[in-house]
Each structure stands twice: as structure tokens, then as C-alpha cells.
Amino acid sequence: MSPREIFALRNYLGAELKGRTLSDAHHSVSLTDVLSQTVRGGRLGELSGRSVLLKLSDQLKSGLAMIELDGIARRMLLCPPDLNPAHLDALIADAEIDAVVTDEPEFWKDSAIPFVVIAQLPLTPAAPAETERATEWLMLTSGTSGVPKIAAHTLEALTGAIRAEAPARGPAPVWATFYDIRRYGGLQIFLRGVLSGGSMVLSDPHEVLADHIARLNARGVSHISGTPSHWRKLLMSGSAAQFAPRYVRLSGEIADQAVLDGLKAAFPDSSIGHAYASTEAGVGFAVNDGLEGFPADYIGVNASGVEMKIVDGSLRIRSERIAHAYIGRDVTKLADDDGFVDTGDMIELRGDRYHFVGRRGGIINIGGLKVHPEEIEAVINRHPDVRMSRAKSRKSPITGGIVVTDVILADGTDPARANEIREQILDQCRAQLASHKVPAVIRFVETLDVTPAGKLARTDA
Numbered sequence: 001m002s003p004r005e006i007f008a009l010r011n012y013l014g015a016e017l018k019g020r021t022l023s024d025a026h027h028s029v030s031l032t033d034v035l036s037q038t039v040r041g042g043r044l045g046e047l048s049g050r051s052v053l054l055k056l057s058d059q060l061k062s063g064l065a066m067i068e069l070d071g072i073a074r075r076m077l078l079c080p081p082d083l084n085p086a087h088l089d090a091l092i093a094d095a096e097i098d099a100v101v102t103d104e105p106e107f108w109k110d111s112a113i114p115f116v117v118i119a120q121l122p123l124t125p126a127a128p129a130e131t132e133r134a135t136e137w138l139m140l141t142s143g144t145s146g147v148p149k150i151a152a153h154t155l156e157a158l159t160g161a162i163r164a165e166a167p168a169r170g171p172a173p174v175w176a177t178f179y180d181i182r183r184y185g186g187l188q189i190f191l192r193g194v195l196s197g198g199s200m201v202l203s204d205p206h207e208v209l210a211d212h213i214a215r216l217n218a219r220g221v222s223h224i225s226g227t228p229s230h231w232r233k234l235l236m237s238g239s240a241a242q243f244a245p246r247y248v249r250l251s252g253e254i255a256d257q258a259v260l261d262g263l264k265a266a267f268p269d270s271s272i273g274h275a276y277a278s279t280e281a282g283v284g285f286a287v288n289d290g291l292e293g294f295p296a297d298y299i300g301v302n303a304s305g306v307e308m309k310i311v312d313g314s315l316r317i318r319s320e321r322i323a324h325a326y327i328g329r330d331v332t333k334l335a336d337d338d339g340f341v342d343t344g345d346m347i348e349l350r351g352d353r354y355h356f357v358g359r360r361g362g363i364i365n366i367g368g369l370k371v372h373p374e375e376i377e378a379v380i381n382r383h384p385d386v387r388m389s390r391a392k393s394r395k396s397p398i399t400g401g402i403v404v405t406d407v408i409l410a411d412g413t414d415p416a417r418a419n420e421i422r423e424q425i426l427d428q429c430r431a432q433l434a435s436h437k438v439p440a441v442i443r444f445v446e447t448l449d450v451t452p453a454g455k456l457a458r459t460d461a
Contacts, residue, residue: 006071006131006133006134007071007131007155007156008070008071008072008131008135008155009066009067009070009071009155009191009194010034010035010067010068010070010071010129010131011131012194012195012197013031013032013034013035013067013194014032015032015035017031017032017172017197018032019032019199020032020172020197020198020199021199021200021219022034022060022063022064022193022199022200022202023060023199023200023201023202023219024058024059024060024201024202024203024204025204025207025211025212025215026060027060027121027122029060029064029121029123031194031199033123034064034067034068034123035128035129036125036126036127036128037123037124037125037126038068038123038124038125038126039061039064039065039068039119039120039121039123040065040068040101040117040118040119041117041118041120041124042124042126043117044068044069044072044126044129045129046115046117047069047072047073047099047101047115047117048072048073048132049073049074049132049133050073050074050098050099050115051073051074051075051076051077051095051096051097051098051099052069052073052075052076052077052097052098052099052100052101053076053077053079053091053092053095053097053099053100053101053113054066054069054076054077054078054079054101054182055079055100055101055102055104055107056079056101056102056103056119057081057103057104058103058204059180059181059182059186059202059203060121060202061103061119061120061121062078062181062182063181063190063200063202064119064123065101065119066078066190067194068129069101069135070135070137070155071129071131071132071133071134071135072129072131072132072133072135073099073135074133074135074136075095075096075135075136075137075138075152076135076136076137076138077091077095077097077138077139077140077150078137078138078139078140078182078187079140079182080140080180080182080183080452080453081180081182081205081452082451082452082453083140083148087146087147087148090147090328091140091147091148091150091328092113093328093329094150094327094328094329094331095138095150095327095328097113098113098114098115099113099114099115099116099117100113100115100116100117101117101119102116102117102118102119103118103119103120105118134154134155134156135155136152136153136154137152137153137154137155137158138150138151138152138153138327139151139153139182139183139184139187139279139323140279141279141280142183142279142451142453142455149326149328149331150326150327150328151279151280151323151325151326151327151334152323152324152325152326152327153282153323153324154324156320157282157320157321157322157323157324158187158188158191158282158321159191159195160282160283160304160319160320160321161188161277161282161283161286161304161321162188162191162192162195162196163195164304171222172196172197172198172199173192173193173196173198173222173223173246173247174198174199174200174201174219174220174221174222174223175189175190175192175193175196175198175199175200175201175221175222175223175224175225176189176200176201176202176203176216176219176221176223176224176225177189177190177203177224177225177226178203178224178225178226178227178230178454179203179225179226179227179230179252179453179454180203180205180452180453181202183279183453184277184278184279185225185227185251185252185277185453185454188225188277188283189225192223199219201215201216201219201221205452209233209234209237209239210237210239210242213234213237213239213240213242213243214242216243216245217242217243221245222245222246222247223245223246223247223249224245224247224248224249225248225249225250225251226249226250226252226454227250227251227252227253227453227454227455228250228252228253228254228255228256228259229253229388229448229450229454229455229456230450230454231248231250231259231262231263232259232262232387232388232408233450235259235262235263235266235387236387236388236408236410236411238411240266240267241266243267244267244269244270245267245270246269246270246271247270247271247272247273248263248267248270248271248272248273249272249273249274249275249286250263250272250273250274250275251274251275251276251277252277252453252454252455253455253456254292254356254358254374254378255274255292256292256374256377256378256381256382257291257292257378257382258378258381258382258386259381260272260274260290260291260292262387264290271288272288272290273286273287273288274286274287274292275287276294276345278341278343278345279323280322280323280334280341280343281317281321281322281323281341281343282317282319282321282322282323283306283321284306284308284315284317284319285298285302285306285308291353292355292378293347293350293353293354293355293356294353294354295352295353295354296349296352296353296354298354299354304319305319305320306318306319306321307319307340309340310347310354311342313346313347313348314342314343314344314345314346314347314360315343315345315346315347316336316340316341316342316343317340317341317343318335318338318339318340318341322334322335322339322341323341344359344360344361345358345359345360346358346359346360346372356374357372357374357375358372358373358374358375359372359374362374362458364391364392364393364401364403365393365401366393366401366402366403366436366437367396367401367402367436369436371393371403371436371437373390373391373392373458374391375433375437376389376391376403376405376429376433376437376439377389377390377391377405379428379429379432379433380405380407380425380428380429380439382428383421383424383425383428384410385409385410385413385417385421385424386407386408386409386410386421386425387408387409387410387411388407388408388448389405389406389407389408389448390405390406390407390448390456390458391403391404391405391439392404392405392406392458394441396440402440402441403436403437403438403439403440403441404439404440404441404443405439405441405442405443406443406444406445406448407425407442407443407444407445408444408445408446408447408448409421409444418444422442422444425439425442426438426439426442
């Protein structure tokens with residue numbers, strides 16, 4: 001399909017593709033029938049040309065609403081479930097919202113928004129809609145305690161990496177993701193499910209992990225994505241033995257060698273890859289060779305037209321997949337004058353491969369020296385008895401700051417070996433890290449906090 005042609009998600013839902021479903025823990029909806037049914041009670045036409053906030057309690061209704069609205073609404077703002085309600089008014093103003101699609105109408109009864117549409121299941125019959133315009137997709141950035149920024153995409157940009165890939169061989173994939181589809185990483189998998197001619201199984205934040213995996217198996221999931229933290233939780237749970245996807249994908253955090261090796265051991269017959277993407281920069285690249293980092297020759301322009309360069313240690317990306325602007329009052333420029341997005345992800349060259357070392361804004365201060373906690377964690381995670389770790393700083397009256405690490409041991413590790421393992425970890429760190437990066441304290445813990453976006457929580461003590 002020509003990039004200049006206006007297209008919408010409904011263009012990928014034809015009656016000739018049978019057996020396609022979008023499902024969660026409670027419902028399954030036929031994607032084949034969505035064109036002639038609605039989640040909005042027949043009020044789609046009234047949303048034509050409007051700027052719509054999708055504020056729904058679950059992913060299934062959200063996904064169905066996206067399909068219906070794309071090509072109809074002027075723009076739609078995807079609202080993730082963890083959004084601070086105190087930020088809603090500012091976001092509504094910035095996005096010029098004049099309609100809301102919700103399944104919680106009581107919340108909006110005193111709102112100044114002129115048009116509120118209730119979404120509900122089961123679907124009801126509706127006349128097929130015609131694509132009217134290229135809808136602007138608005139997504140919220142993560143990683144800030146203040147009002148999140150709004151990044152604006154076109155469907156063309158959002159699906160650029162998907163459409164650039166060769167069609168998958170064999171049966172149509174059944175996709176799943178640990179992400180919420182109202183975040184960029186999850187939305188990418190939702191769009192893959194729609195464009196691939198296959199199906200998708202949605203996650204549920206309240207579902208026990210073992211039950212989730214059982215549901216993925218029952219639905220025949222073949223392709224699945226998540227952050228490294230998601231995957232470490234799965235490996236720790238013991239549920240991986242009951243699961244055998246064909247393709248495993250990591251994104252959203254640094255994929256270190258320990259988690260890649262752990263997944264290969266758990267899923268020896270699976271293809272395992274990690275991708276680089278962000279809400280602003282779009283999908284940059286994928287790595288499928290089983291190694292952390294990425295080959296040095298990725299820098300420059302790749303075959304898909306994505307151009308990458310490094311400035312002051314930070315990865316910068318320019319392509320037709322990036323968001324085209326931040327939306328709202330007093331916003332900064334999303335890209336520089338040459339069209340590059342500064343990702344803020346710091347990388348360094350080791351031999352013929354670049355490695356991610358951490359976020360520019362996530363540096364901790366140790367005695368006046370700057371340290372990326374991810375670099376320390378990558379070394380600790382290589383220990384065979386470690387499943388997951390978290391490095392942070394703690395104030396010290398002598399040095400000003402020390403490294404403190406919390407470590408989750410791998411399943412089956414004898415607790416009596418804790419002191420032995422602690423010394424081995426310290427020896428490993430001393431051999432591979434500068435002295436100021438070596439942990440002063442190592443604590444063994446049962447769990448580590450993960451954000452709603454599936455990333456290791458990084459609020460220092």
C-alpha cells in the first residue's frame with residue numbers, strides 16, 4: 001500500500017480472513033466481524049472529525065475502539081490505566097479533546113467535555129464505516145512524575161516497521177504481549193496482530209501469572225513480547241516450562257546477555273530477539289542474533305530507511321517512523337533541526353558492537369562520579385545464581401554516595417549459600433567494573449518493584 005495513501009486499521013479486517021480474534025481473560029471478539037459491529041452502540045458517526053480521548057477500563061474495549069475510530073476521528077488520545085487523574089485536565093486541554101469514549105460514564109457526568117460516548121460489550125450490529133481521514137494517534141510518554149508529554153503519530157509512522165518486514169511464513173501468528181496496548185510497546189504488538197492477518201491475546205494486570213500463561217497456551221499464542229523485567233518474572237515463576245512460543249521479543253529496557261541466555265535455555269526452539277523503540281523515536285531496529293547490544297554497522301542508514309548516529313554518547317534516530325510533534329502548550333521540539341530524535345539512551349562501543357549502558361537521566365552519583373545502574377546490574381545478572389538485580393545509590397557520610405544492590409536469586413538456589421554468592425558477585429564486579437561502581441551493600445530480596453509499563457522501578461532510596 002502506497003505510503004501516500006490514506007489507510008486505516010479497518011483496511012486489514014476483511015471477511016476473507018476467518019478465525020481471527022481479539023481476546024482478554026473474559027471475552028473473545030471476532031476480528032472478522034468487527035467491520036459490521038460496534039463497541040459504541042452505533043454512535044461512531046457522531047465522532048467523525050472530533051478529538052477523542054479513549055479512557056476505558058480494559059484493553060479489549062480500547063483495542064476495539066481504536067479500530068473503529070481510526071480513519072474517522074481527527075485524533076485520538078490513548079489513556080493508559082496508570083495515568084494520574086490529576087493530569088487529565090491538562091492533557092484534555094493540550095490535546096483539544098472534545099469527546100470521550102468511556103465505560104465509566106459517571107466519572108464524566110460533571111465534565112465540560114461536550115460529547116461522551118459509552119463503550120460496552122457485547123458488540124452490536126452497525127453499518128460498515130468508510131475511512132474519512134488519516135487519524136492522528138496521540139500517545140503519552142512515560143518516565144516522568146509530572147504531566148506526561150503527548151507525542152503525535154500517524155498510523156503510517158506507527159506501522160512503518162511492521163509493513164517493512166517480509167510477510168511471515170506459515171500459519172498466521174497469534175500475538176500476545178505483557179505490555180498494555182495503550183503504551184507504545186504494547187500498541188506495536190496490537191498493530192502487528194491486526195496487520196499480520198492473525199489474532200491477539202491481551203494481558204490482564206489482575207491475573208495471576210500462571211493463569212495468564214495457561215490462557216496464552218489455550219489461545220495458541222505463537223509470538224509474544226515484553227520487557228526484560230516481564231521476562232525475568234516469568235523465568236522466576238516456573239511457568240515458562242508450560243509455554244512454547246515460536247517467537248520471543250524483548251523491548252523497553254536493556255536486554256542484557258543474562259536474560260537473553262535465560263530465555264534461550266527456557267525456549268530452546270524459539271526465535272529470540274530484542275528491539276529498540278521509544279514513543280518519540282518509533283521502532284529503530286531489531287536484533288535477532290542472541291547477543292546483547294547491536295552490531296556497529298547499524299549506525300548510519302539501514303535498509304528500512306532508519307538513520308542512527310551517536311552524539312555525546314547518546315543514540316539519535318531519524319526516520320519516517322518517529323512521532324511528528326509534541327502536542328500542547330509550551331511544548332519543546334521533538335526532533336532537532338536535522339530531524340533527529342535524541343533518545344537519551346547512552347551507548348558505548350565495545351569491539352564491533354554497541355552496548356546500551358543506561359539512560360542519561362538515570363545516572364546515579366557515587367562520590368562525585370557518575371554511574372549507570374544498568375551497567376552494574378548487567379554484571380551482577382551474569383552470575384548463574386542471580387535472576388534479577390537493581391542497583392541504586394545511598395547517601396554516605398564518608399564518600400557522599402555508595403552503590404547498594406538488591407538481588408533476586410534464581411529458583412532452587414540454596415539460601416545457605418547466600419554469603420558465598422555475595423562474595424562471588426563482589427569478585428565478579430571487582431573484575432569487570434571500576435572500583436566506585438562495585439556495590440558496597442548487596443541485599444538478597446524476594447521481589448523488585450516493576451512499573452505499570454513493565455520496567456524496573458528506579459526511584460532511589
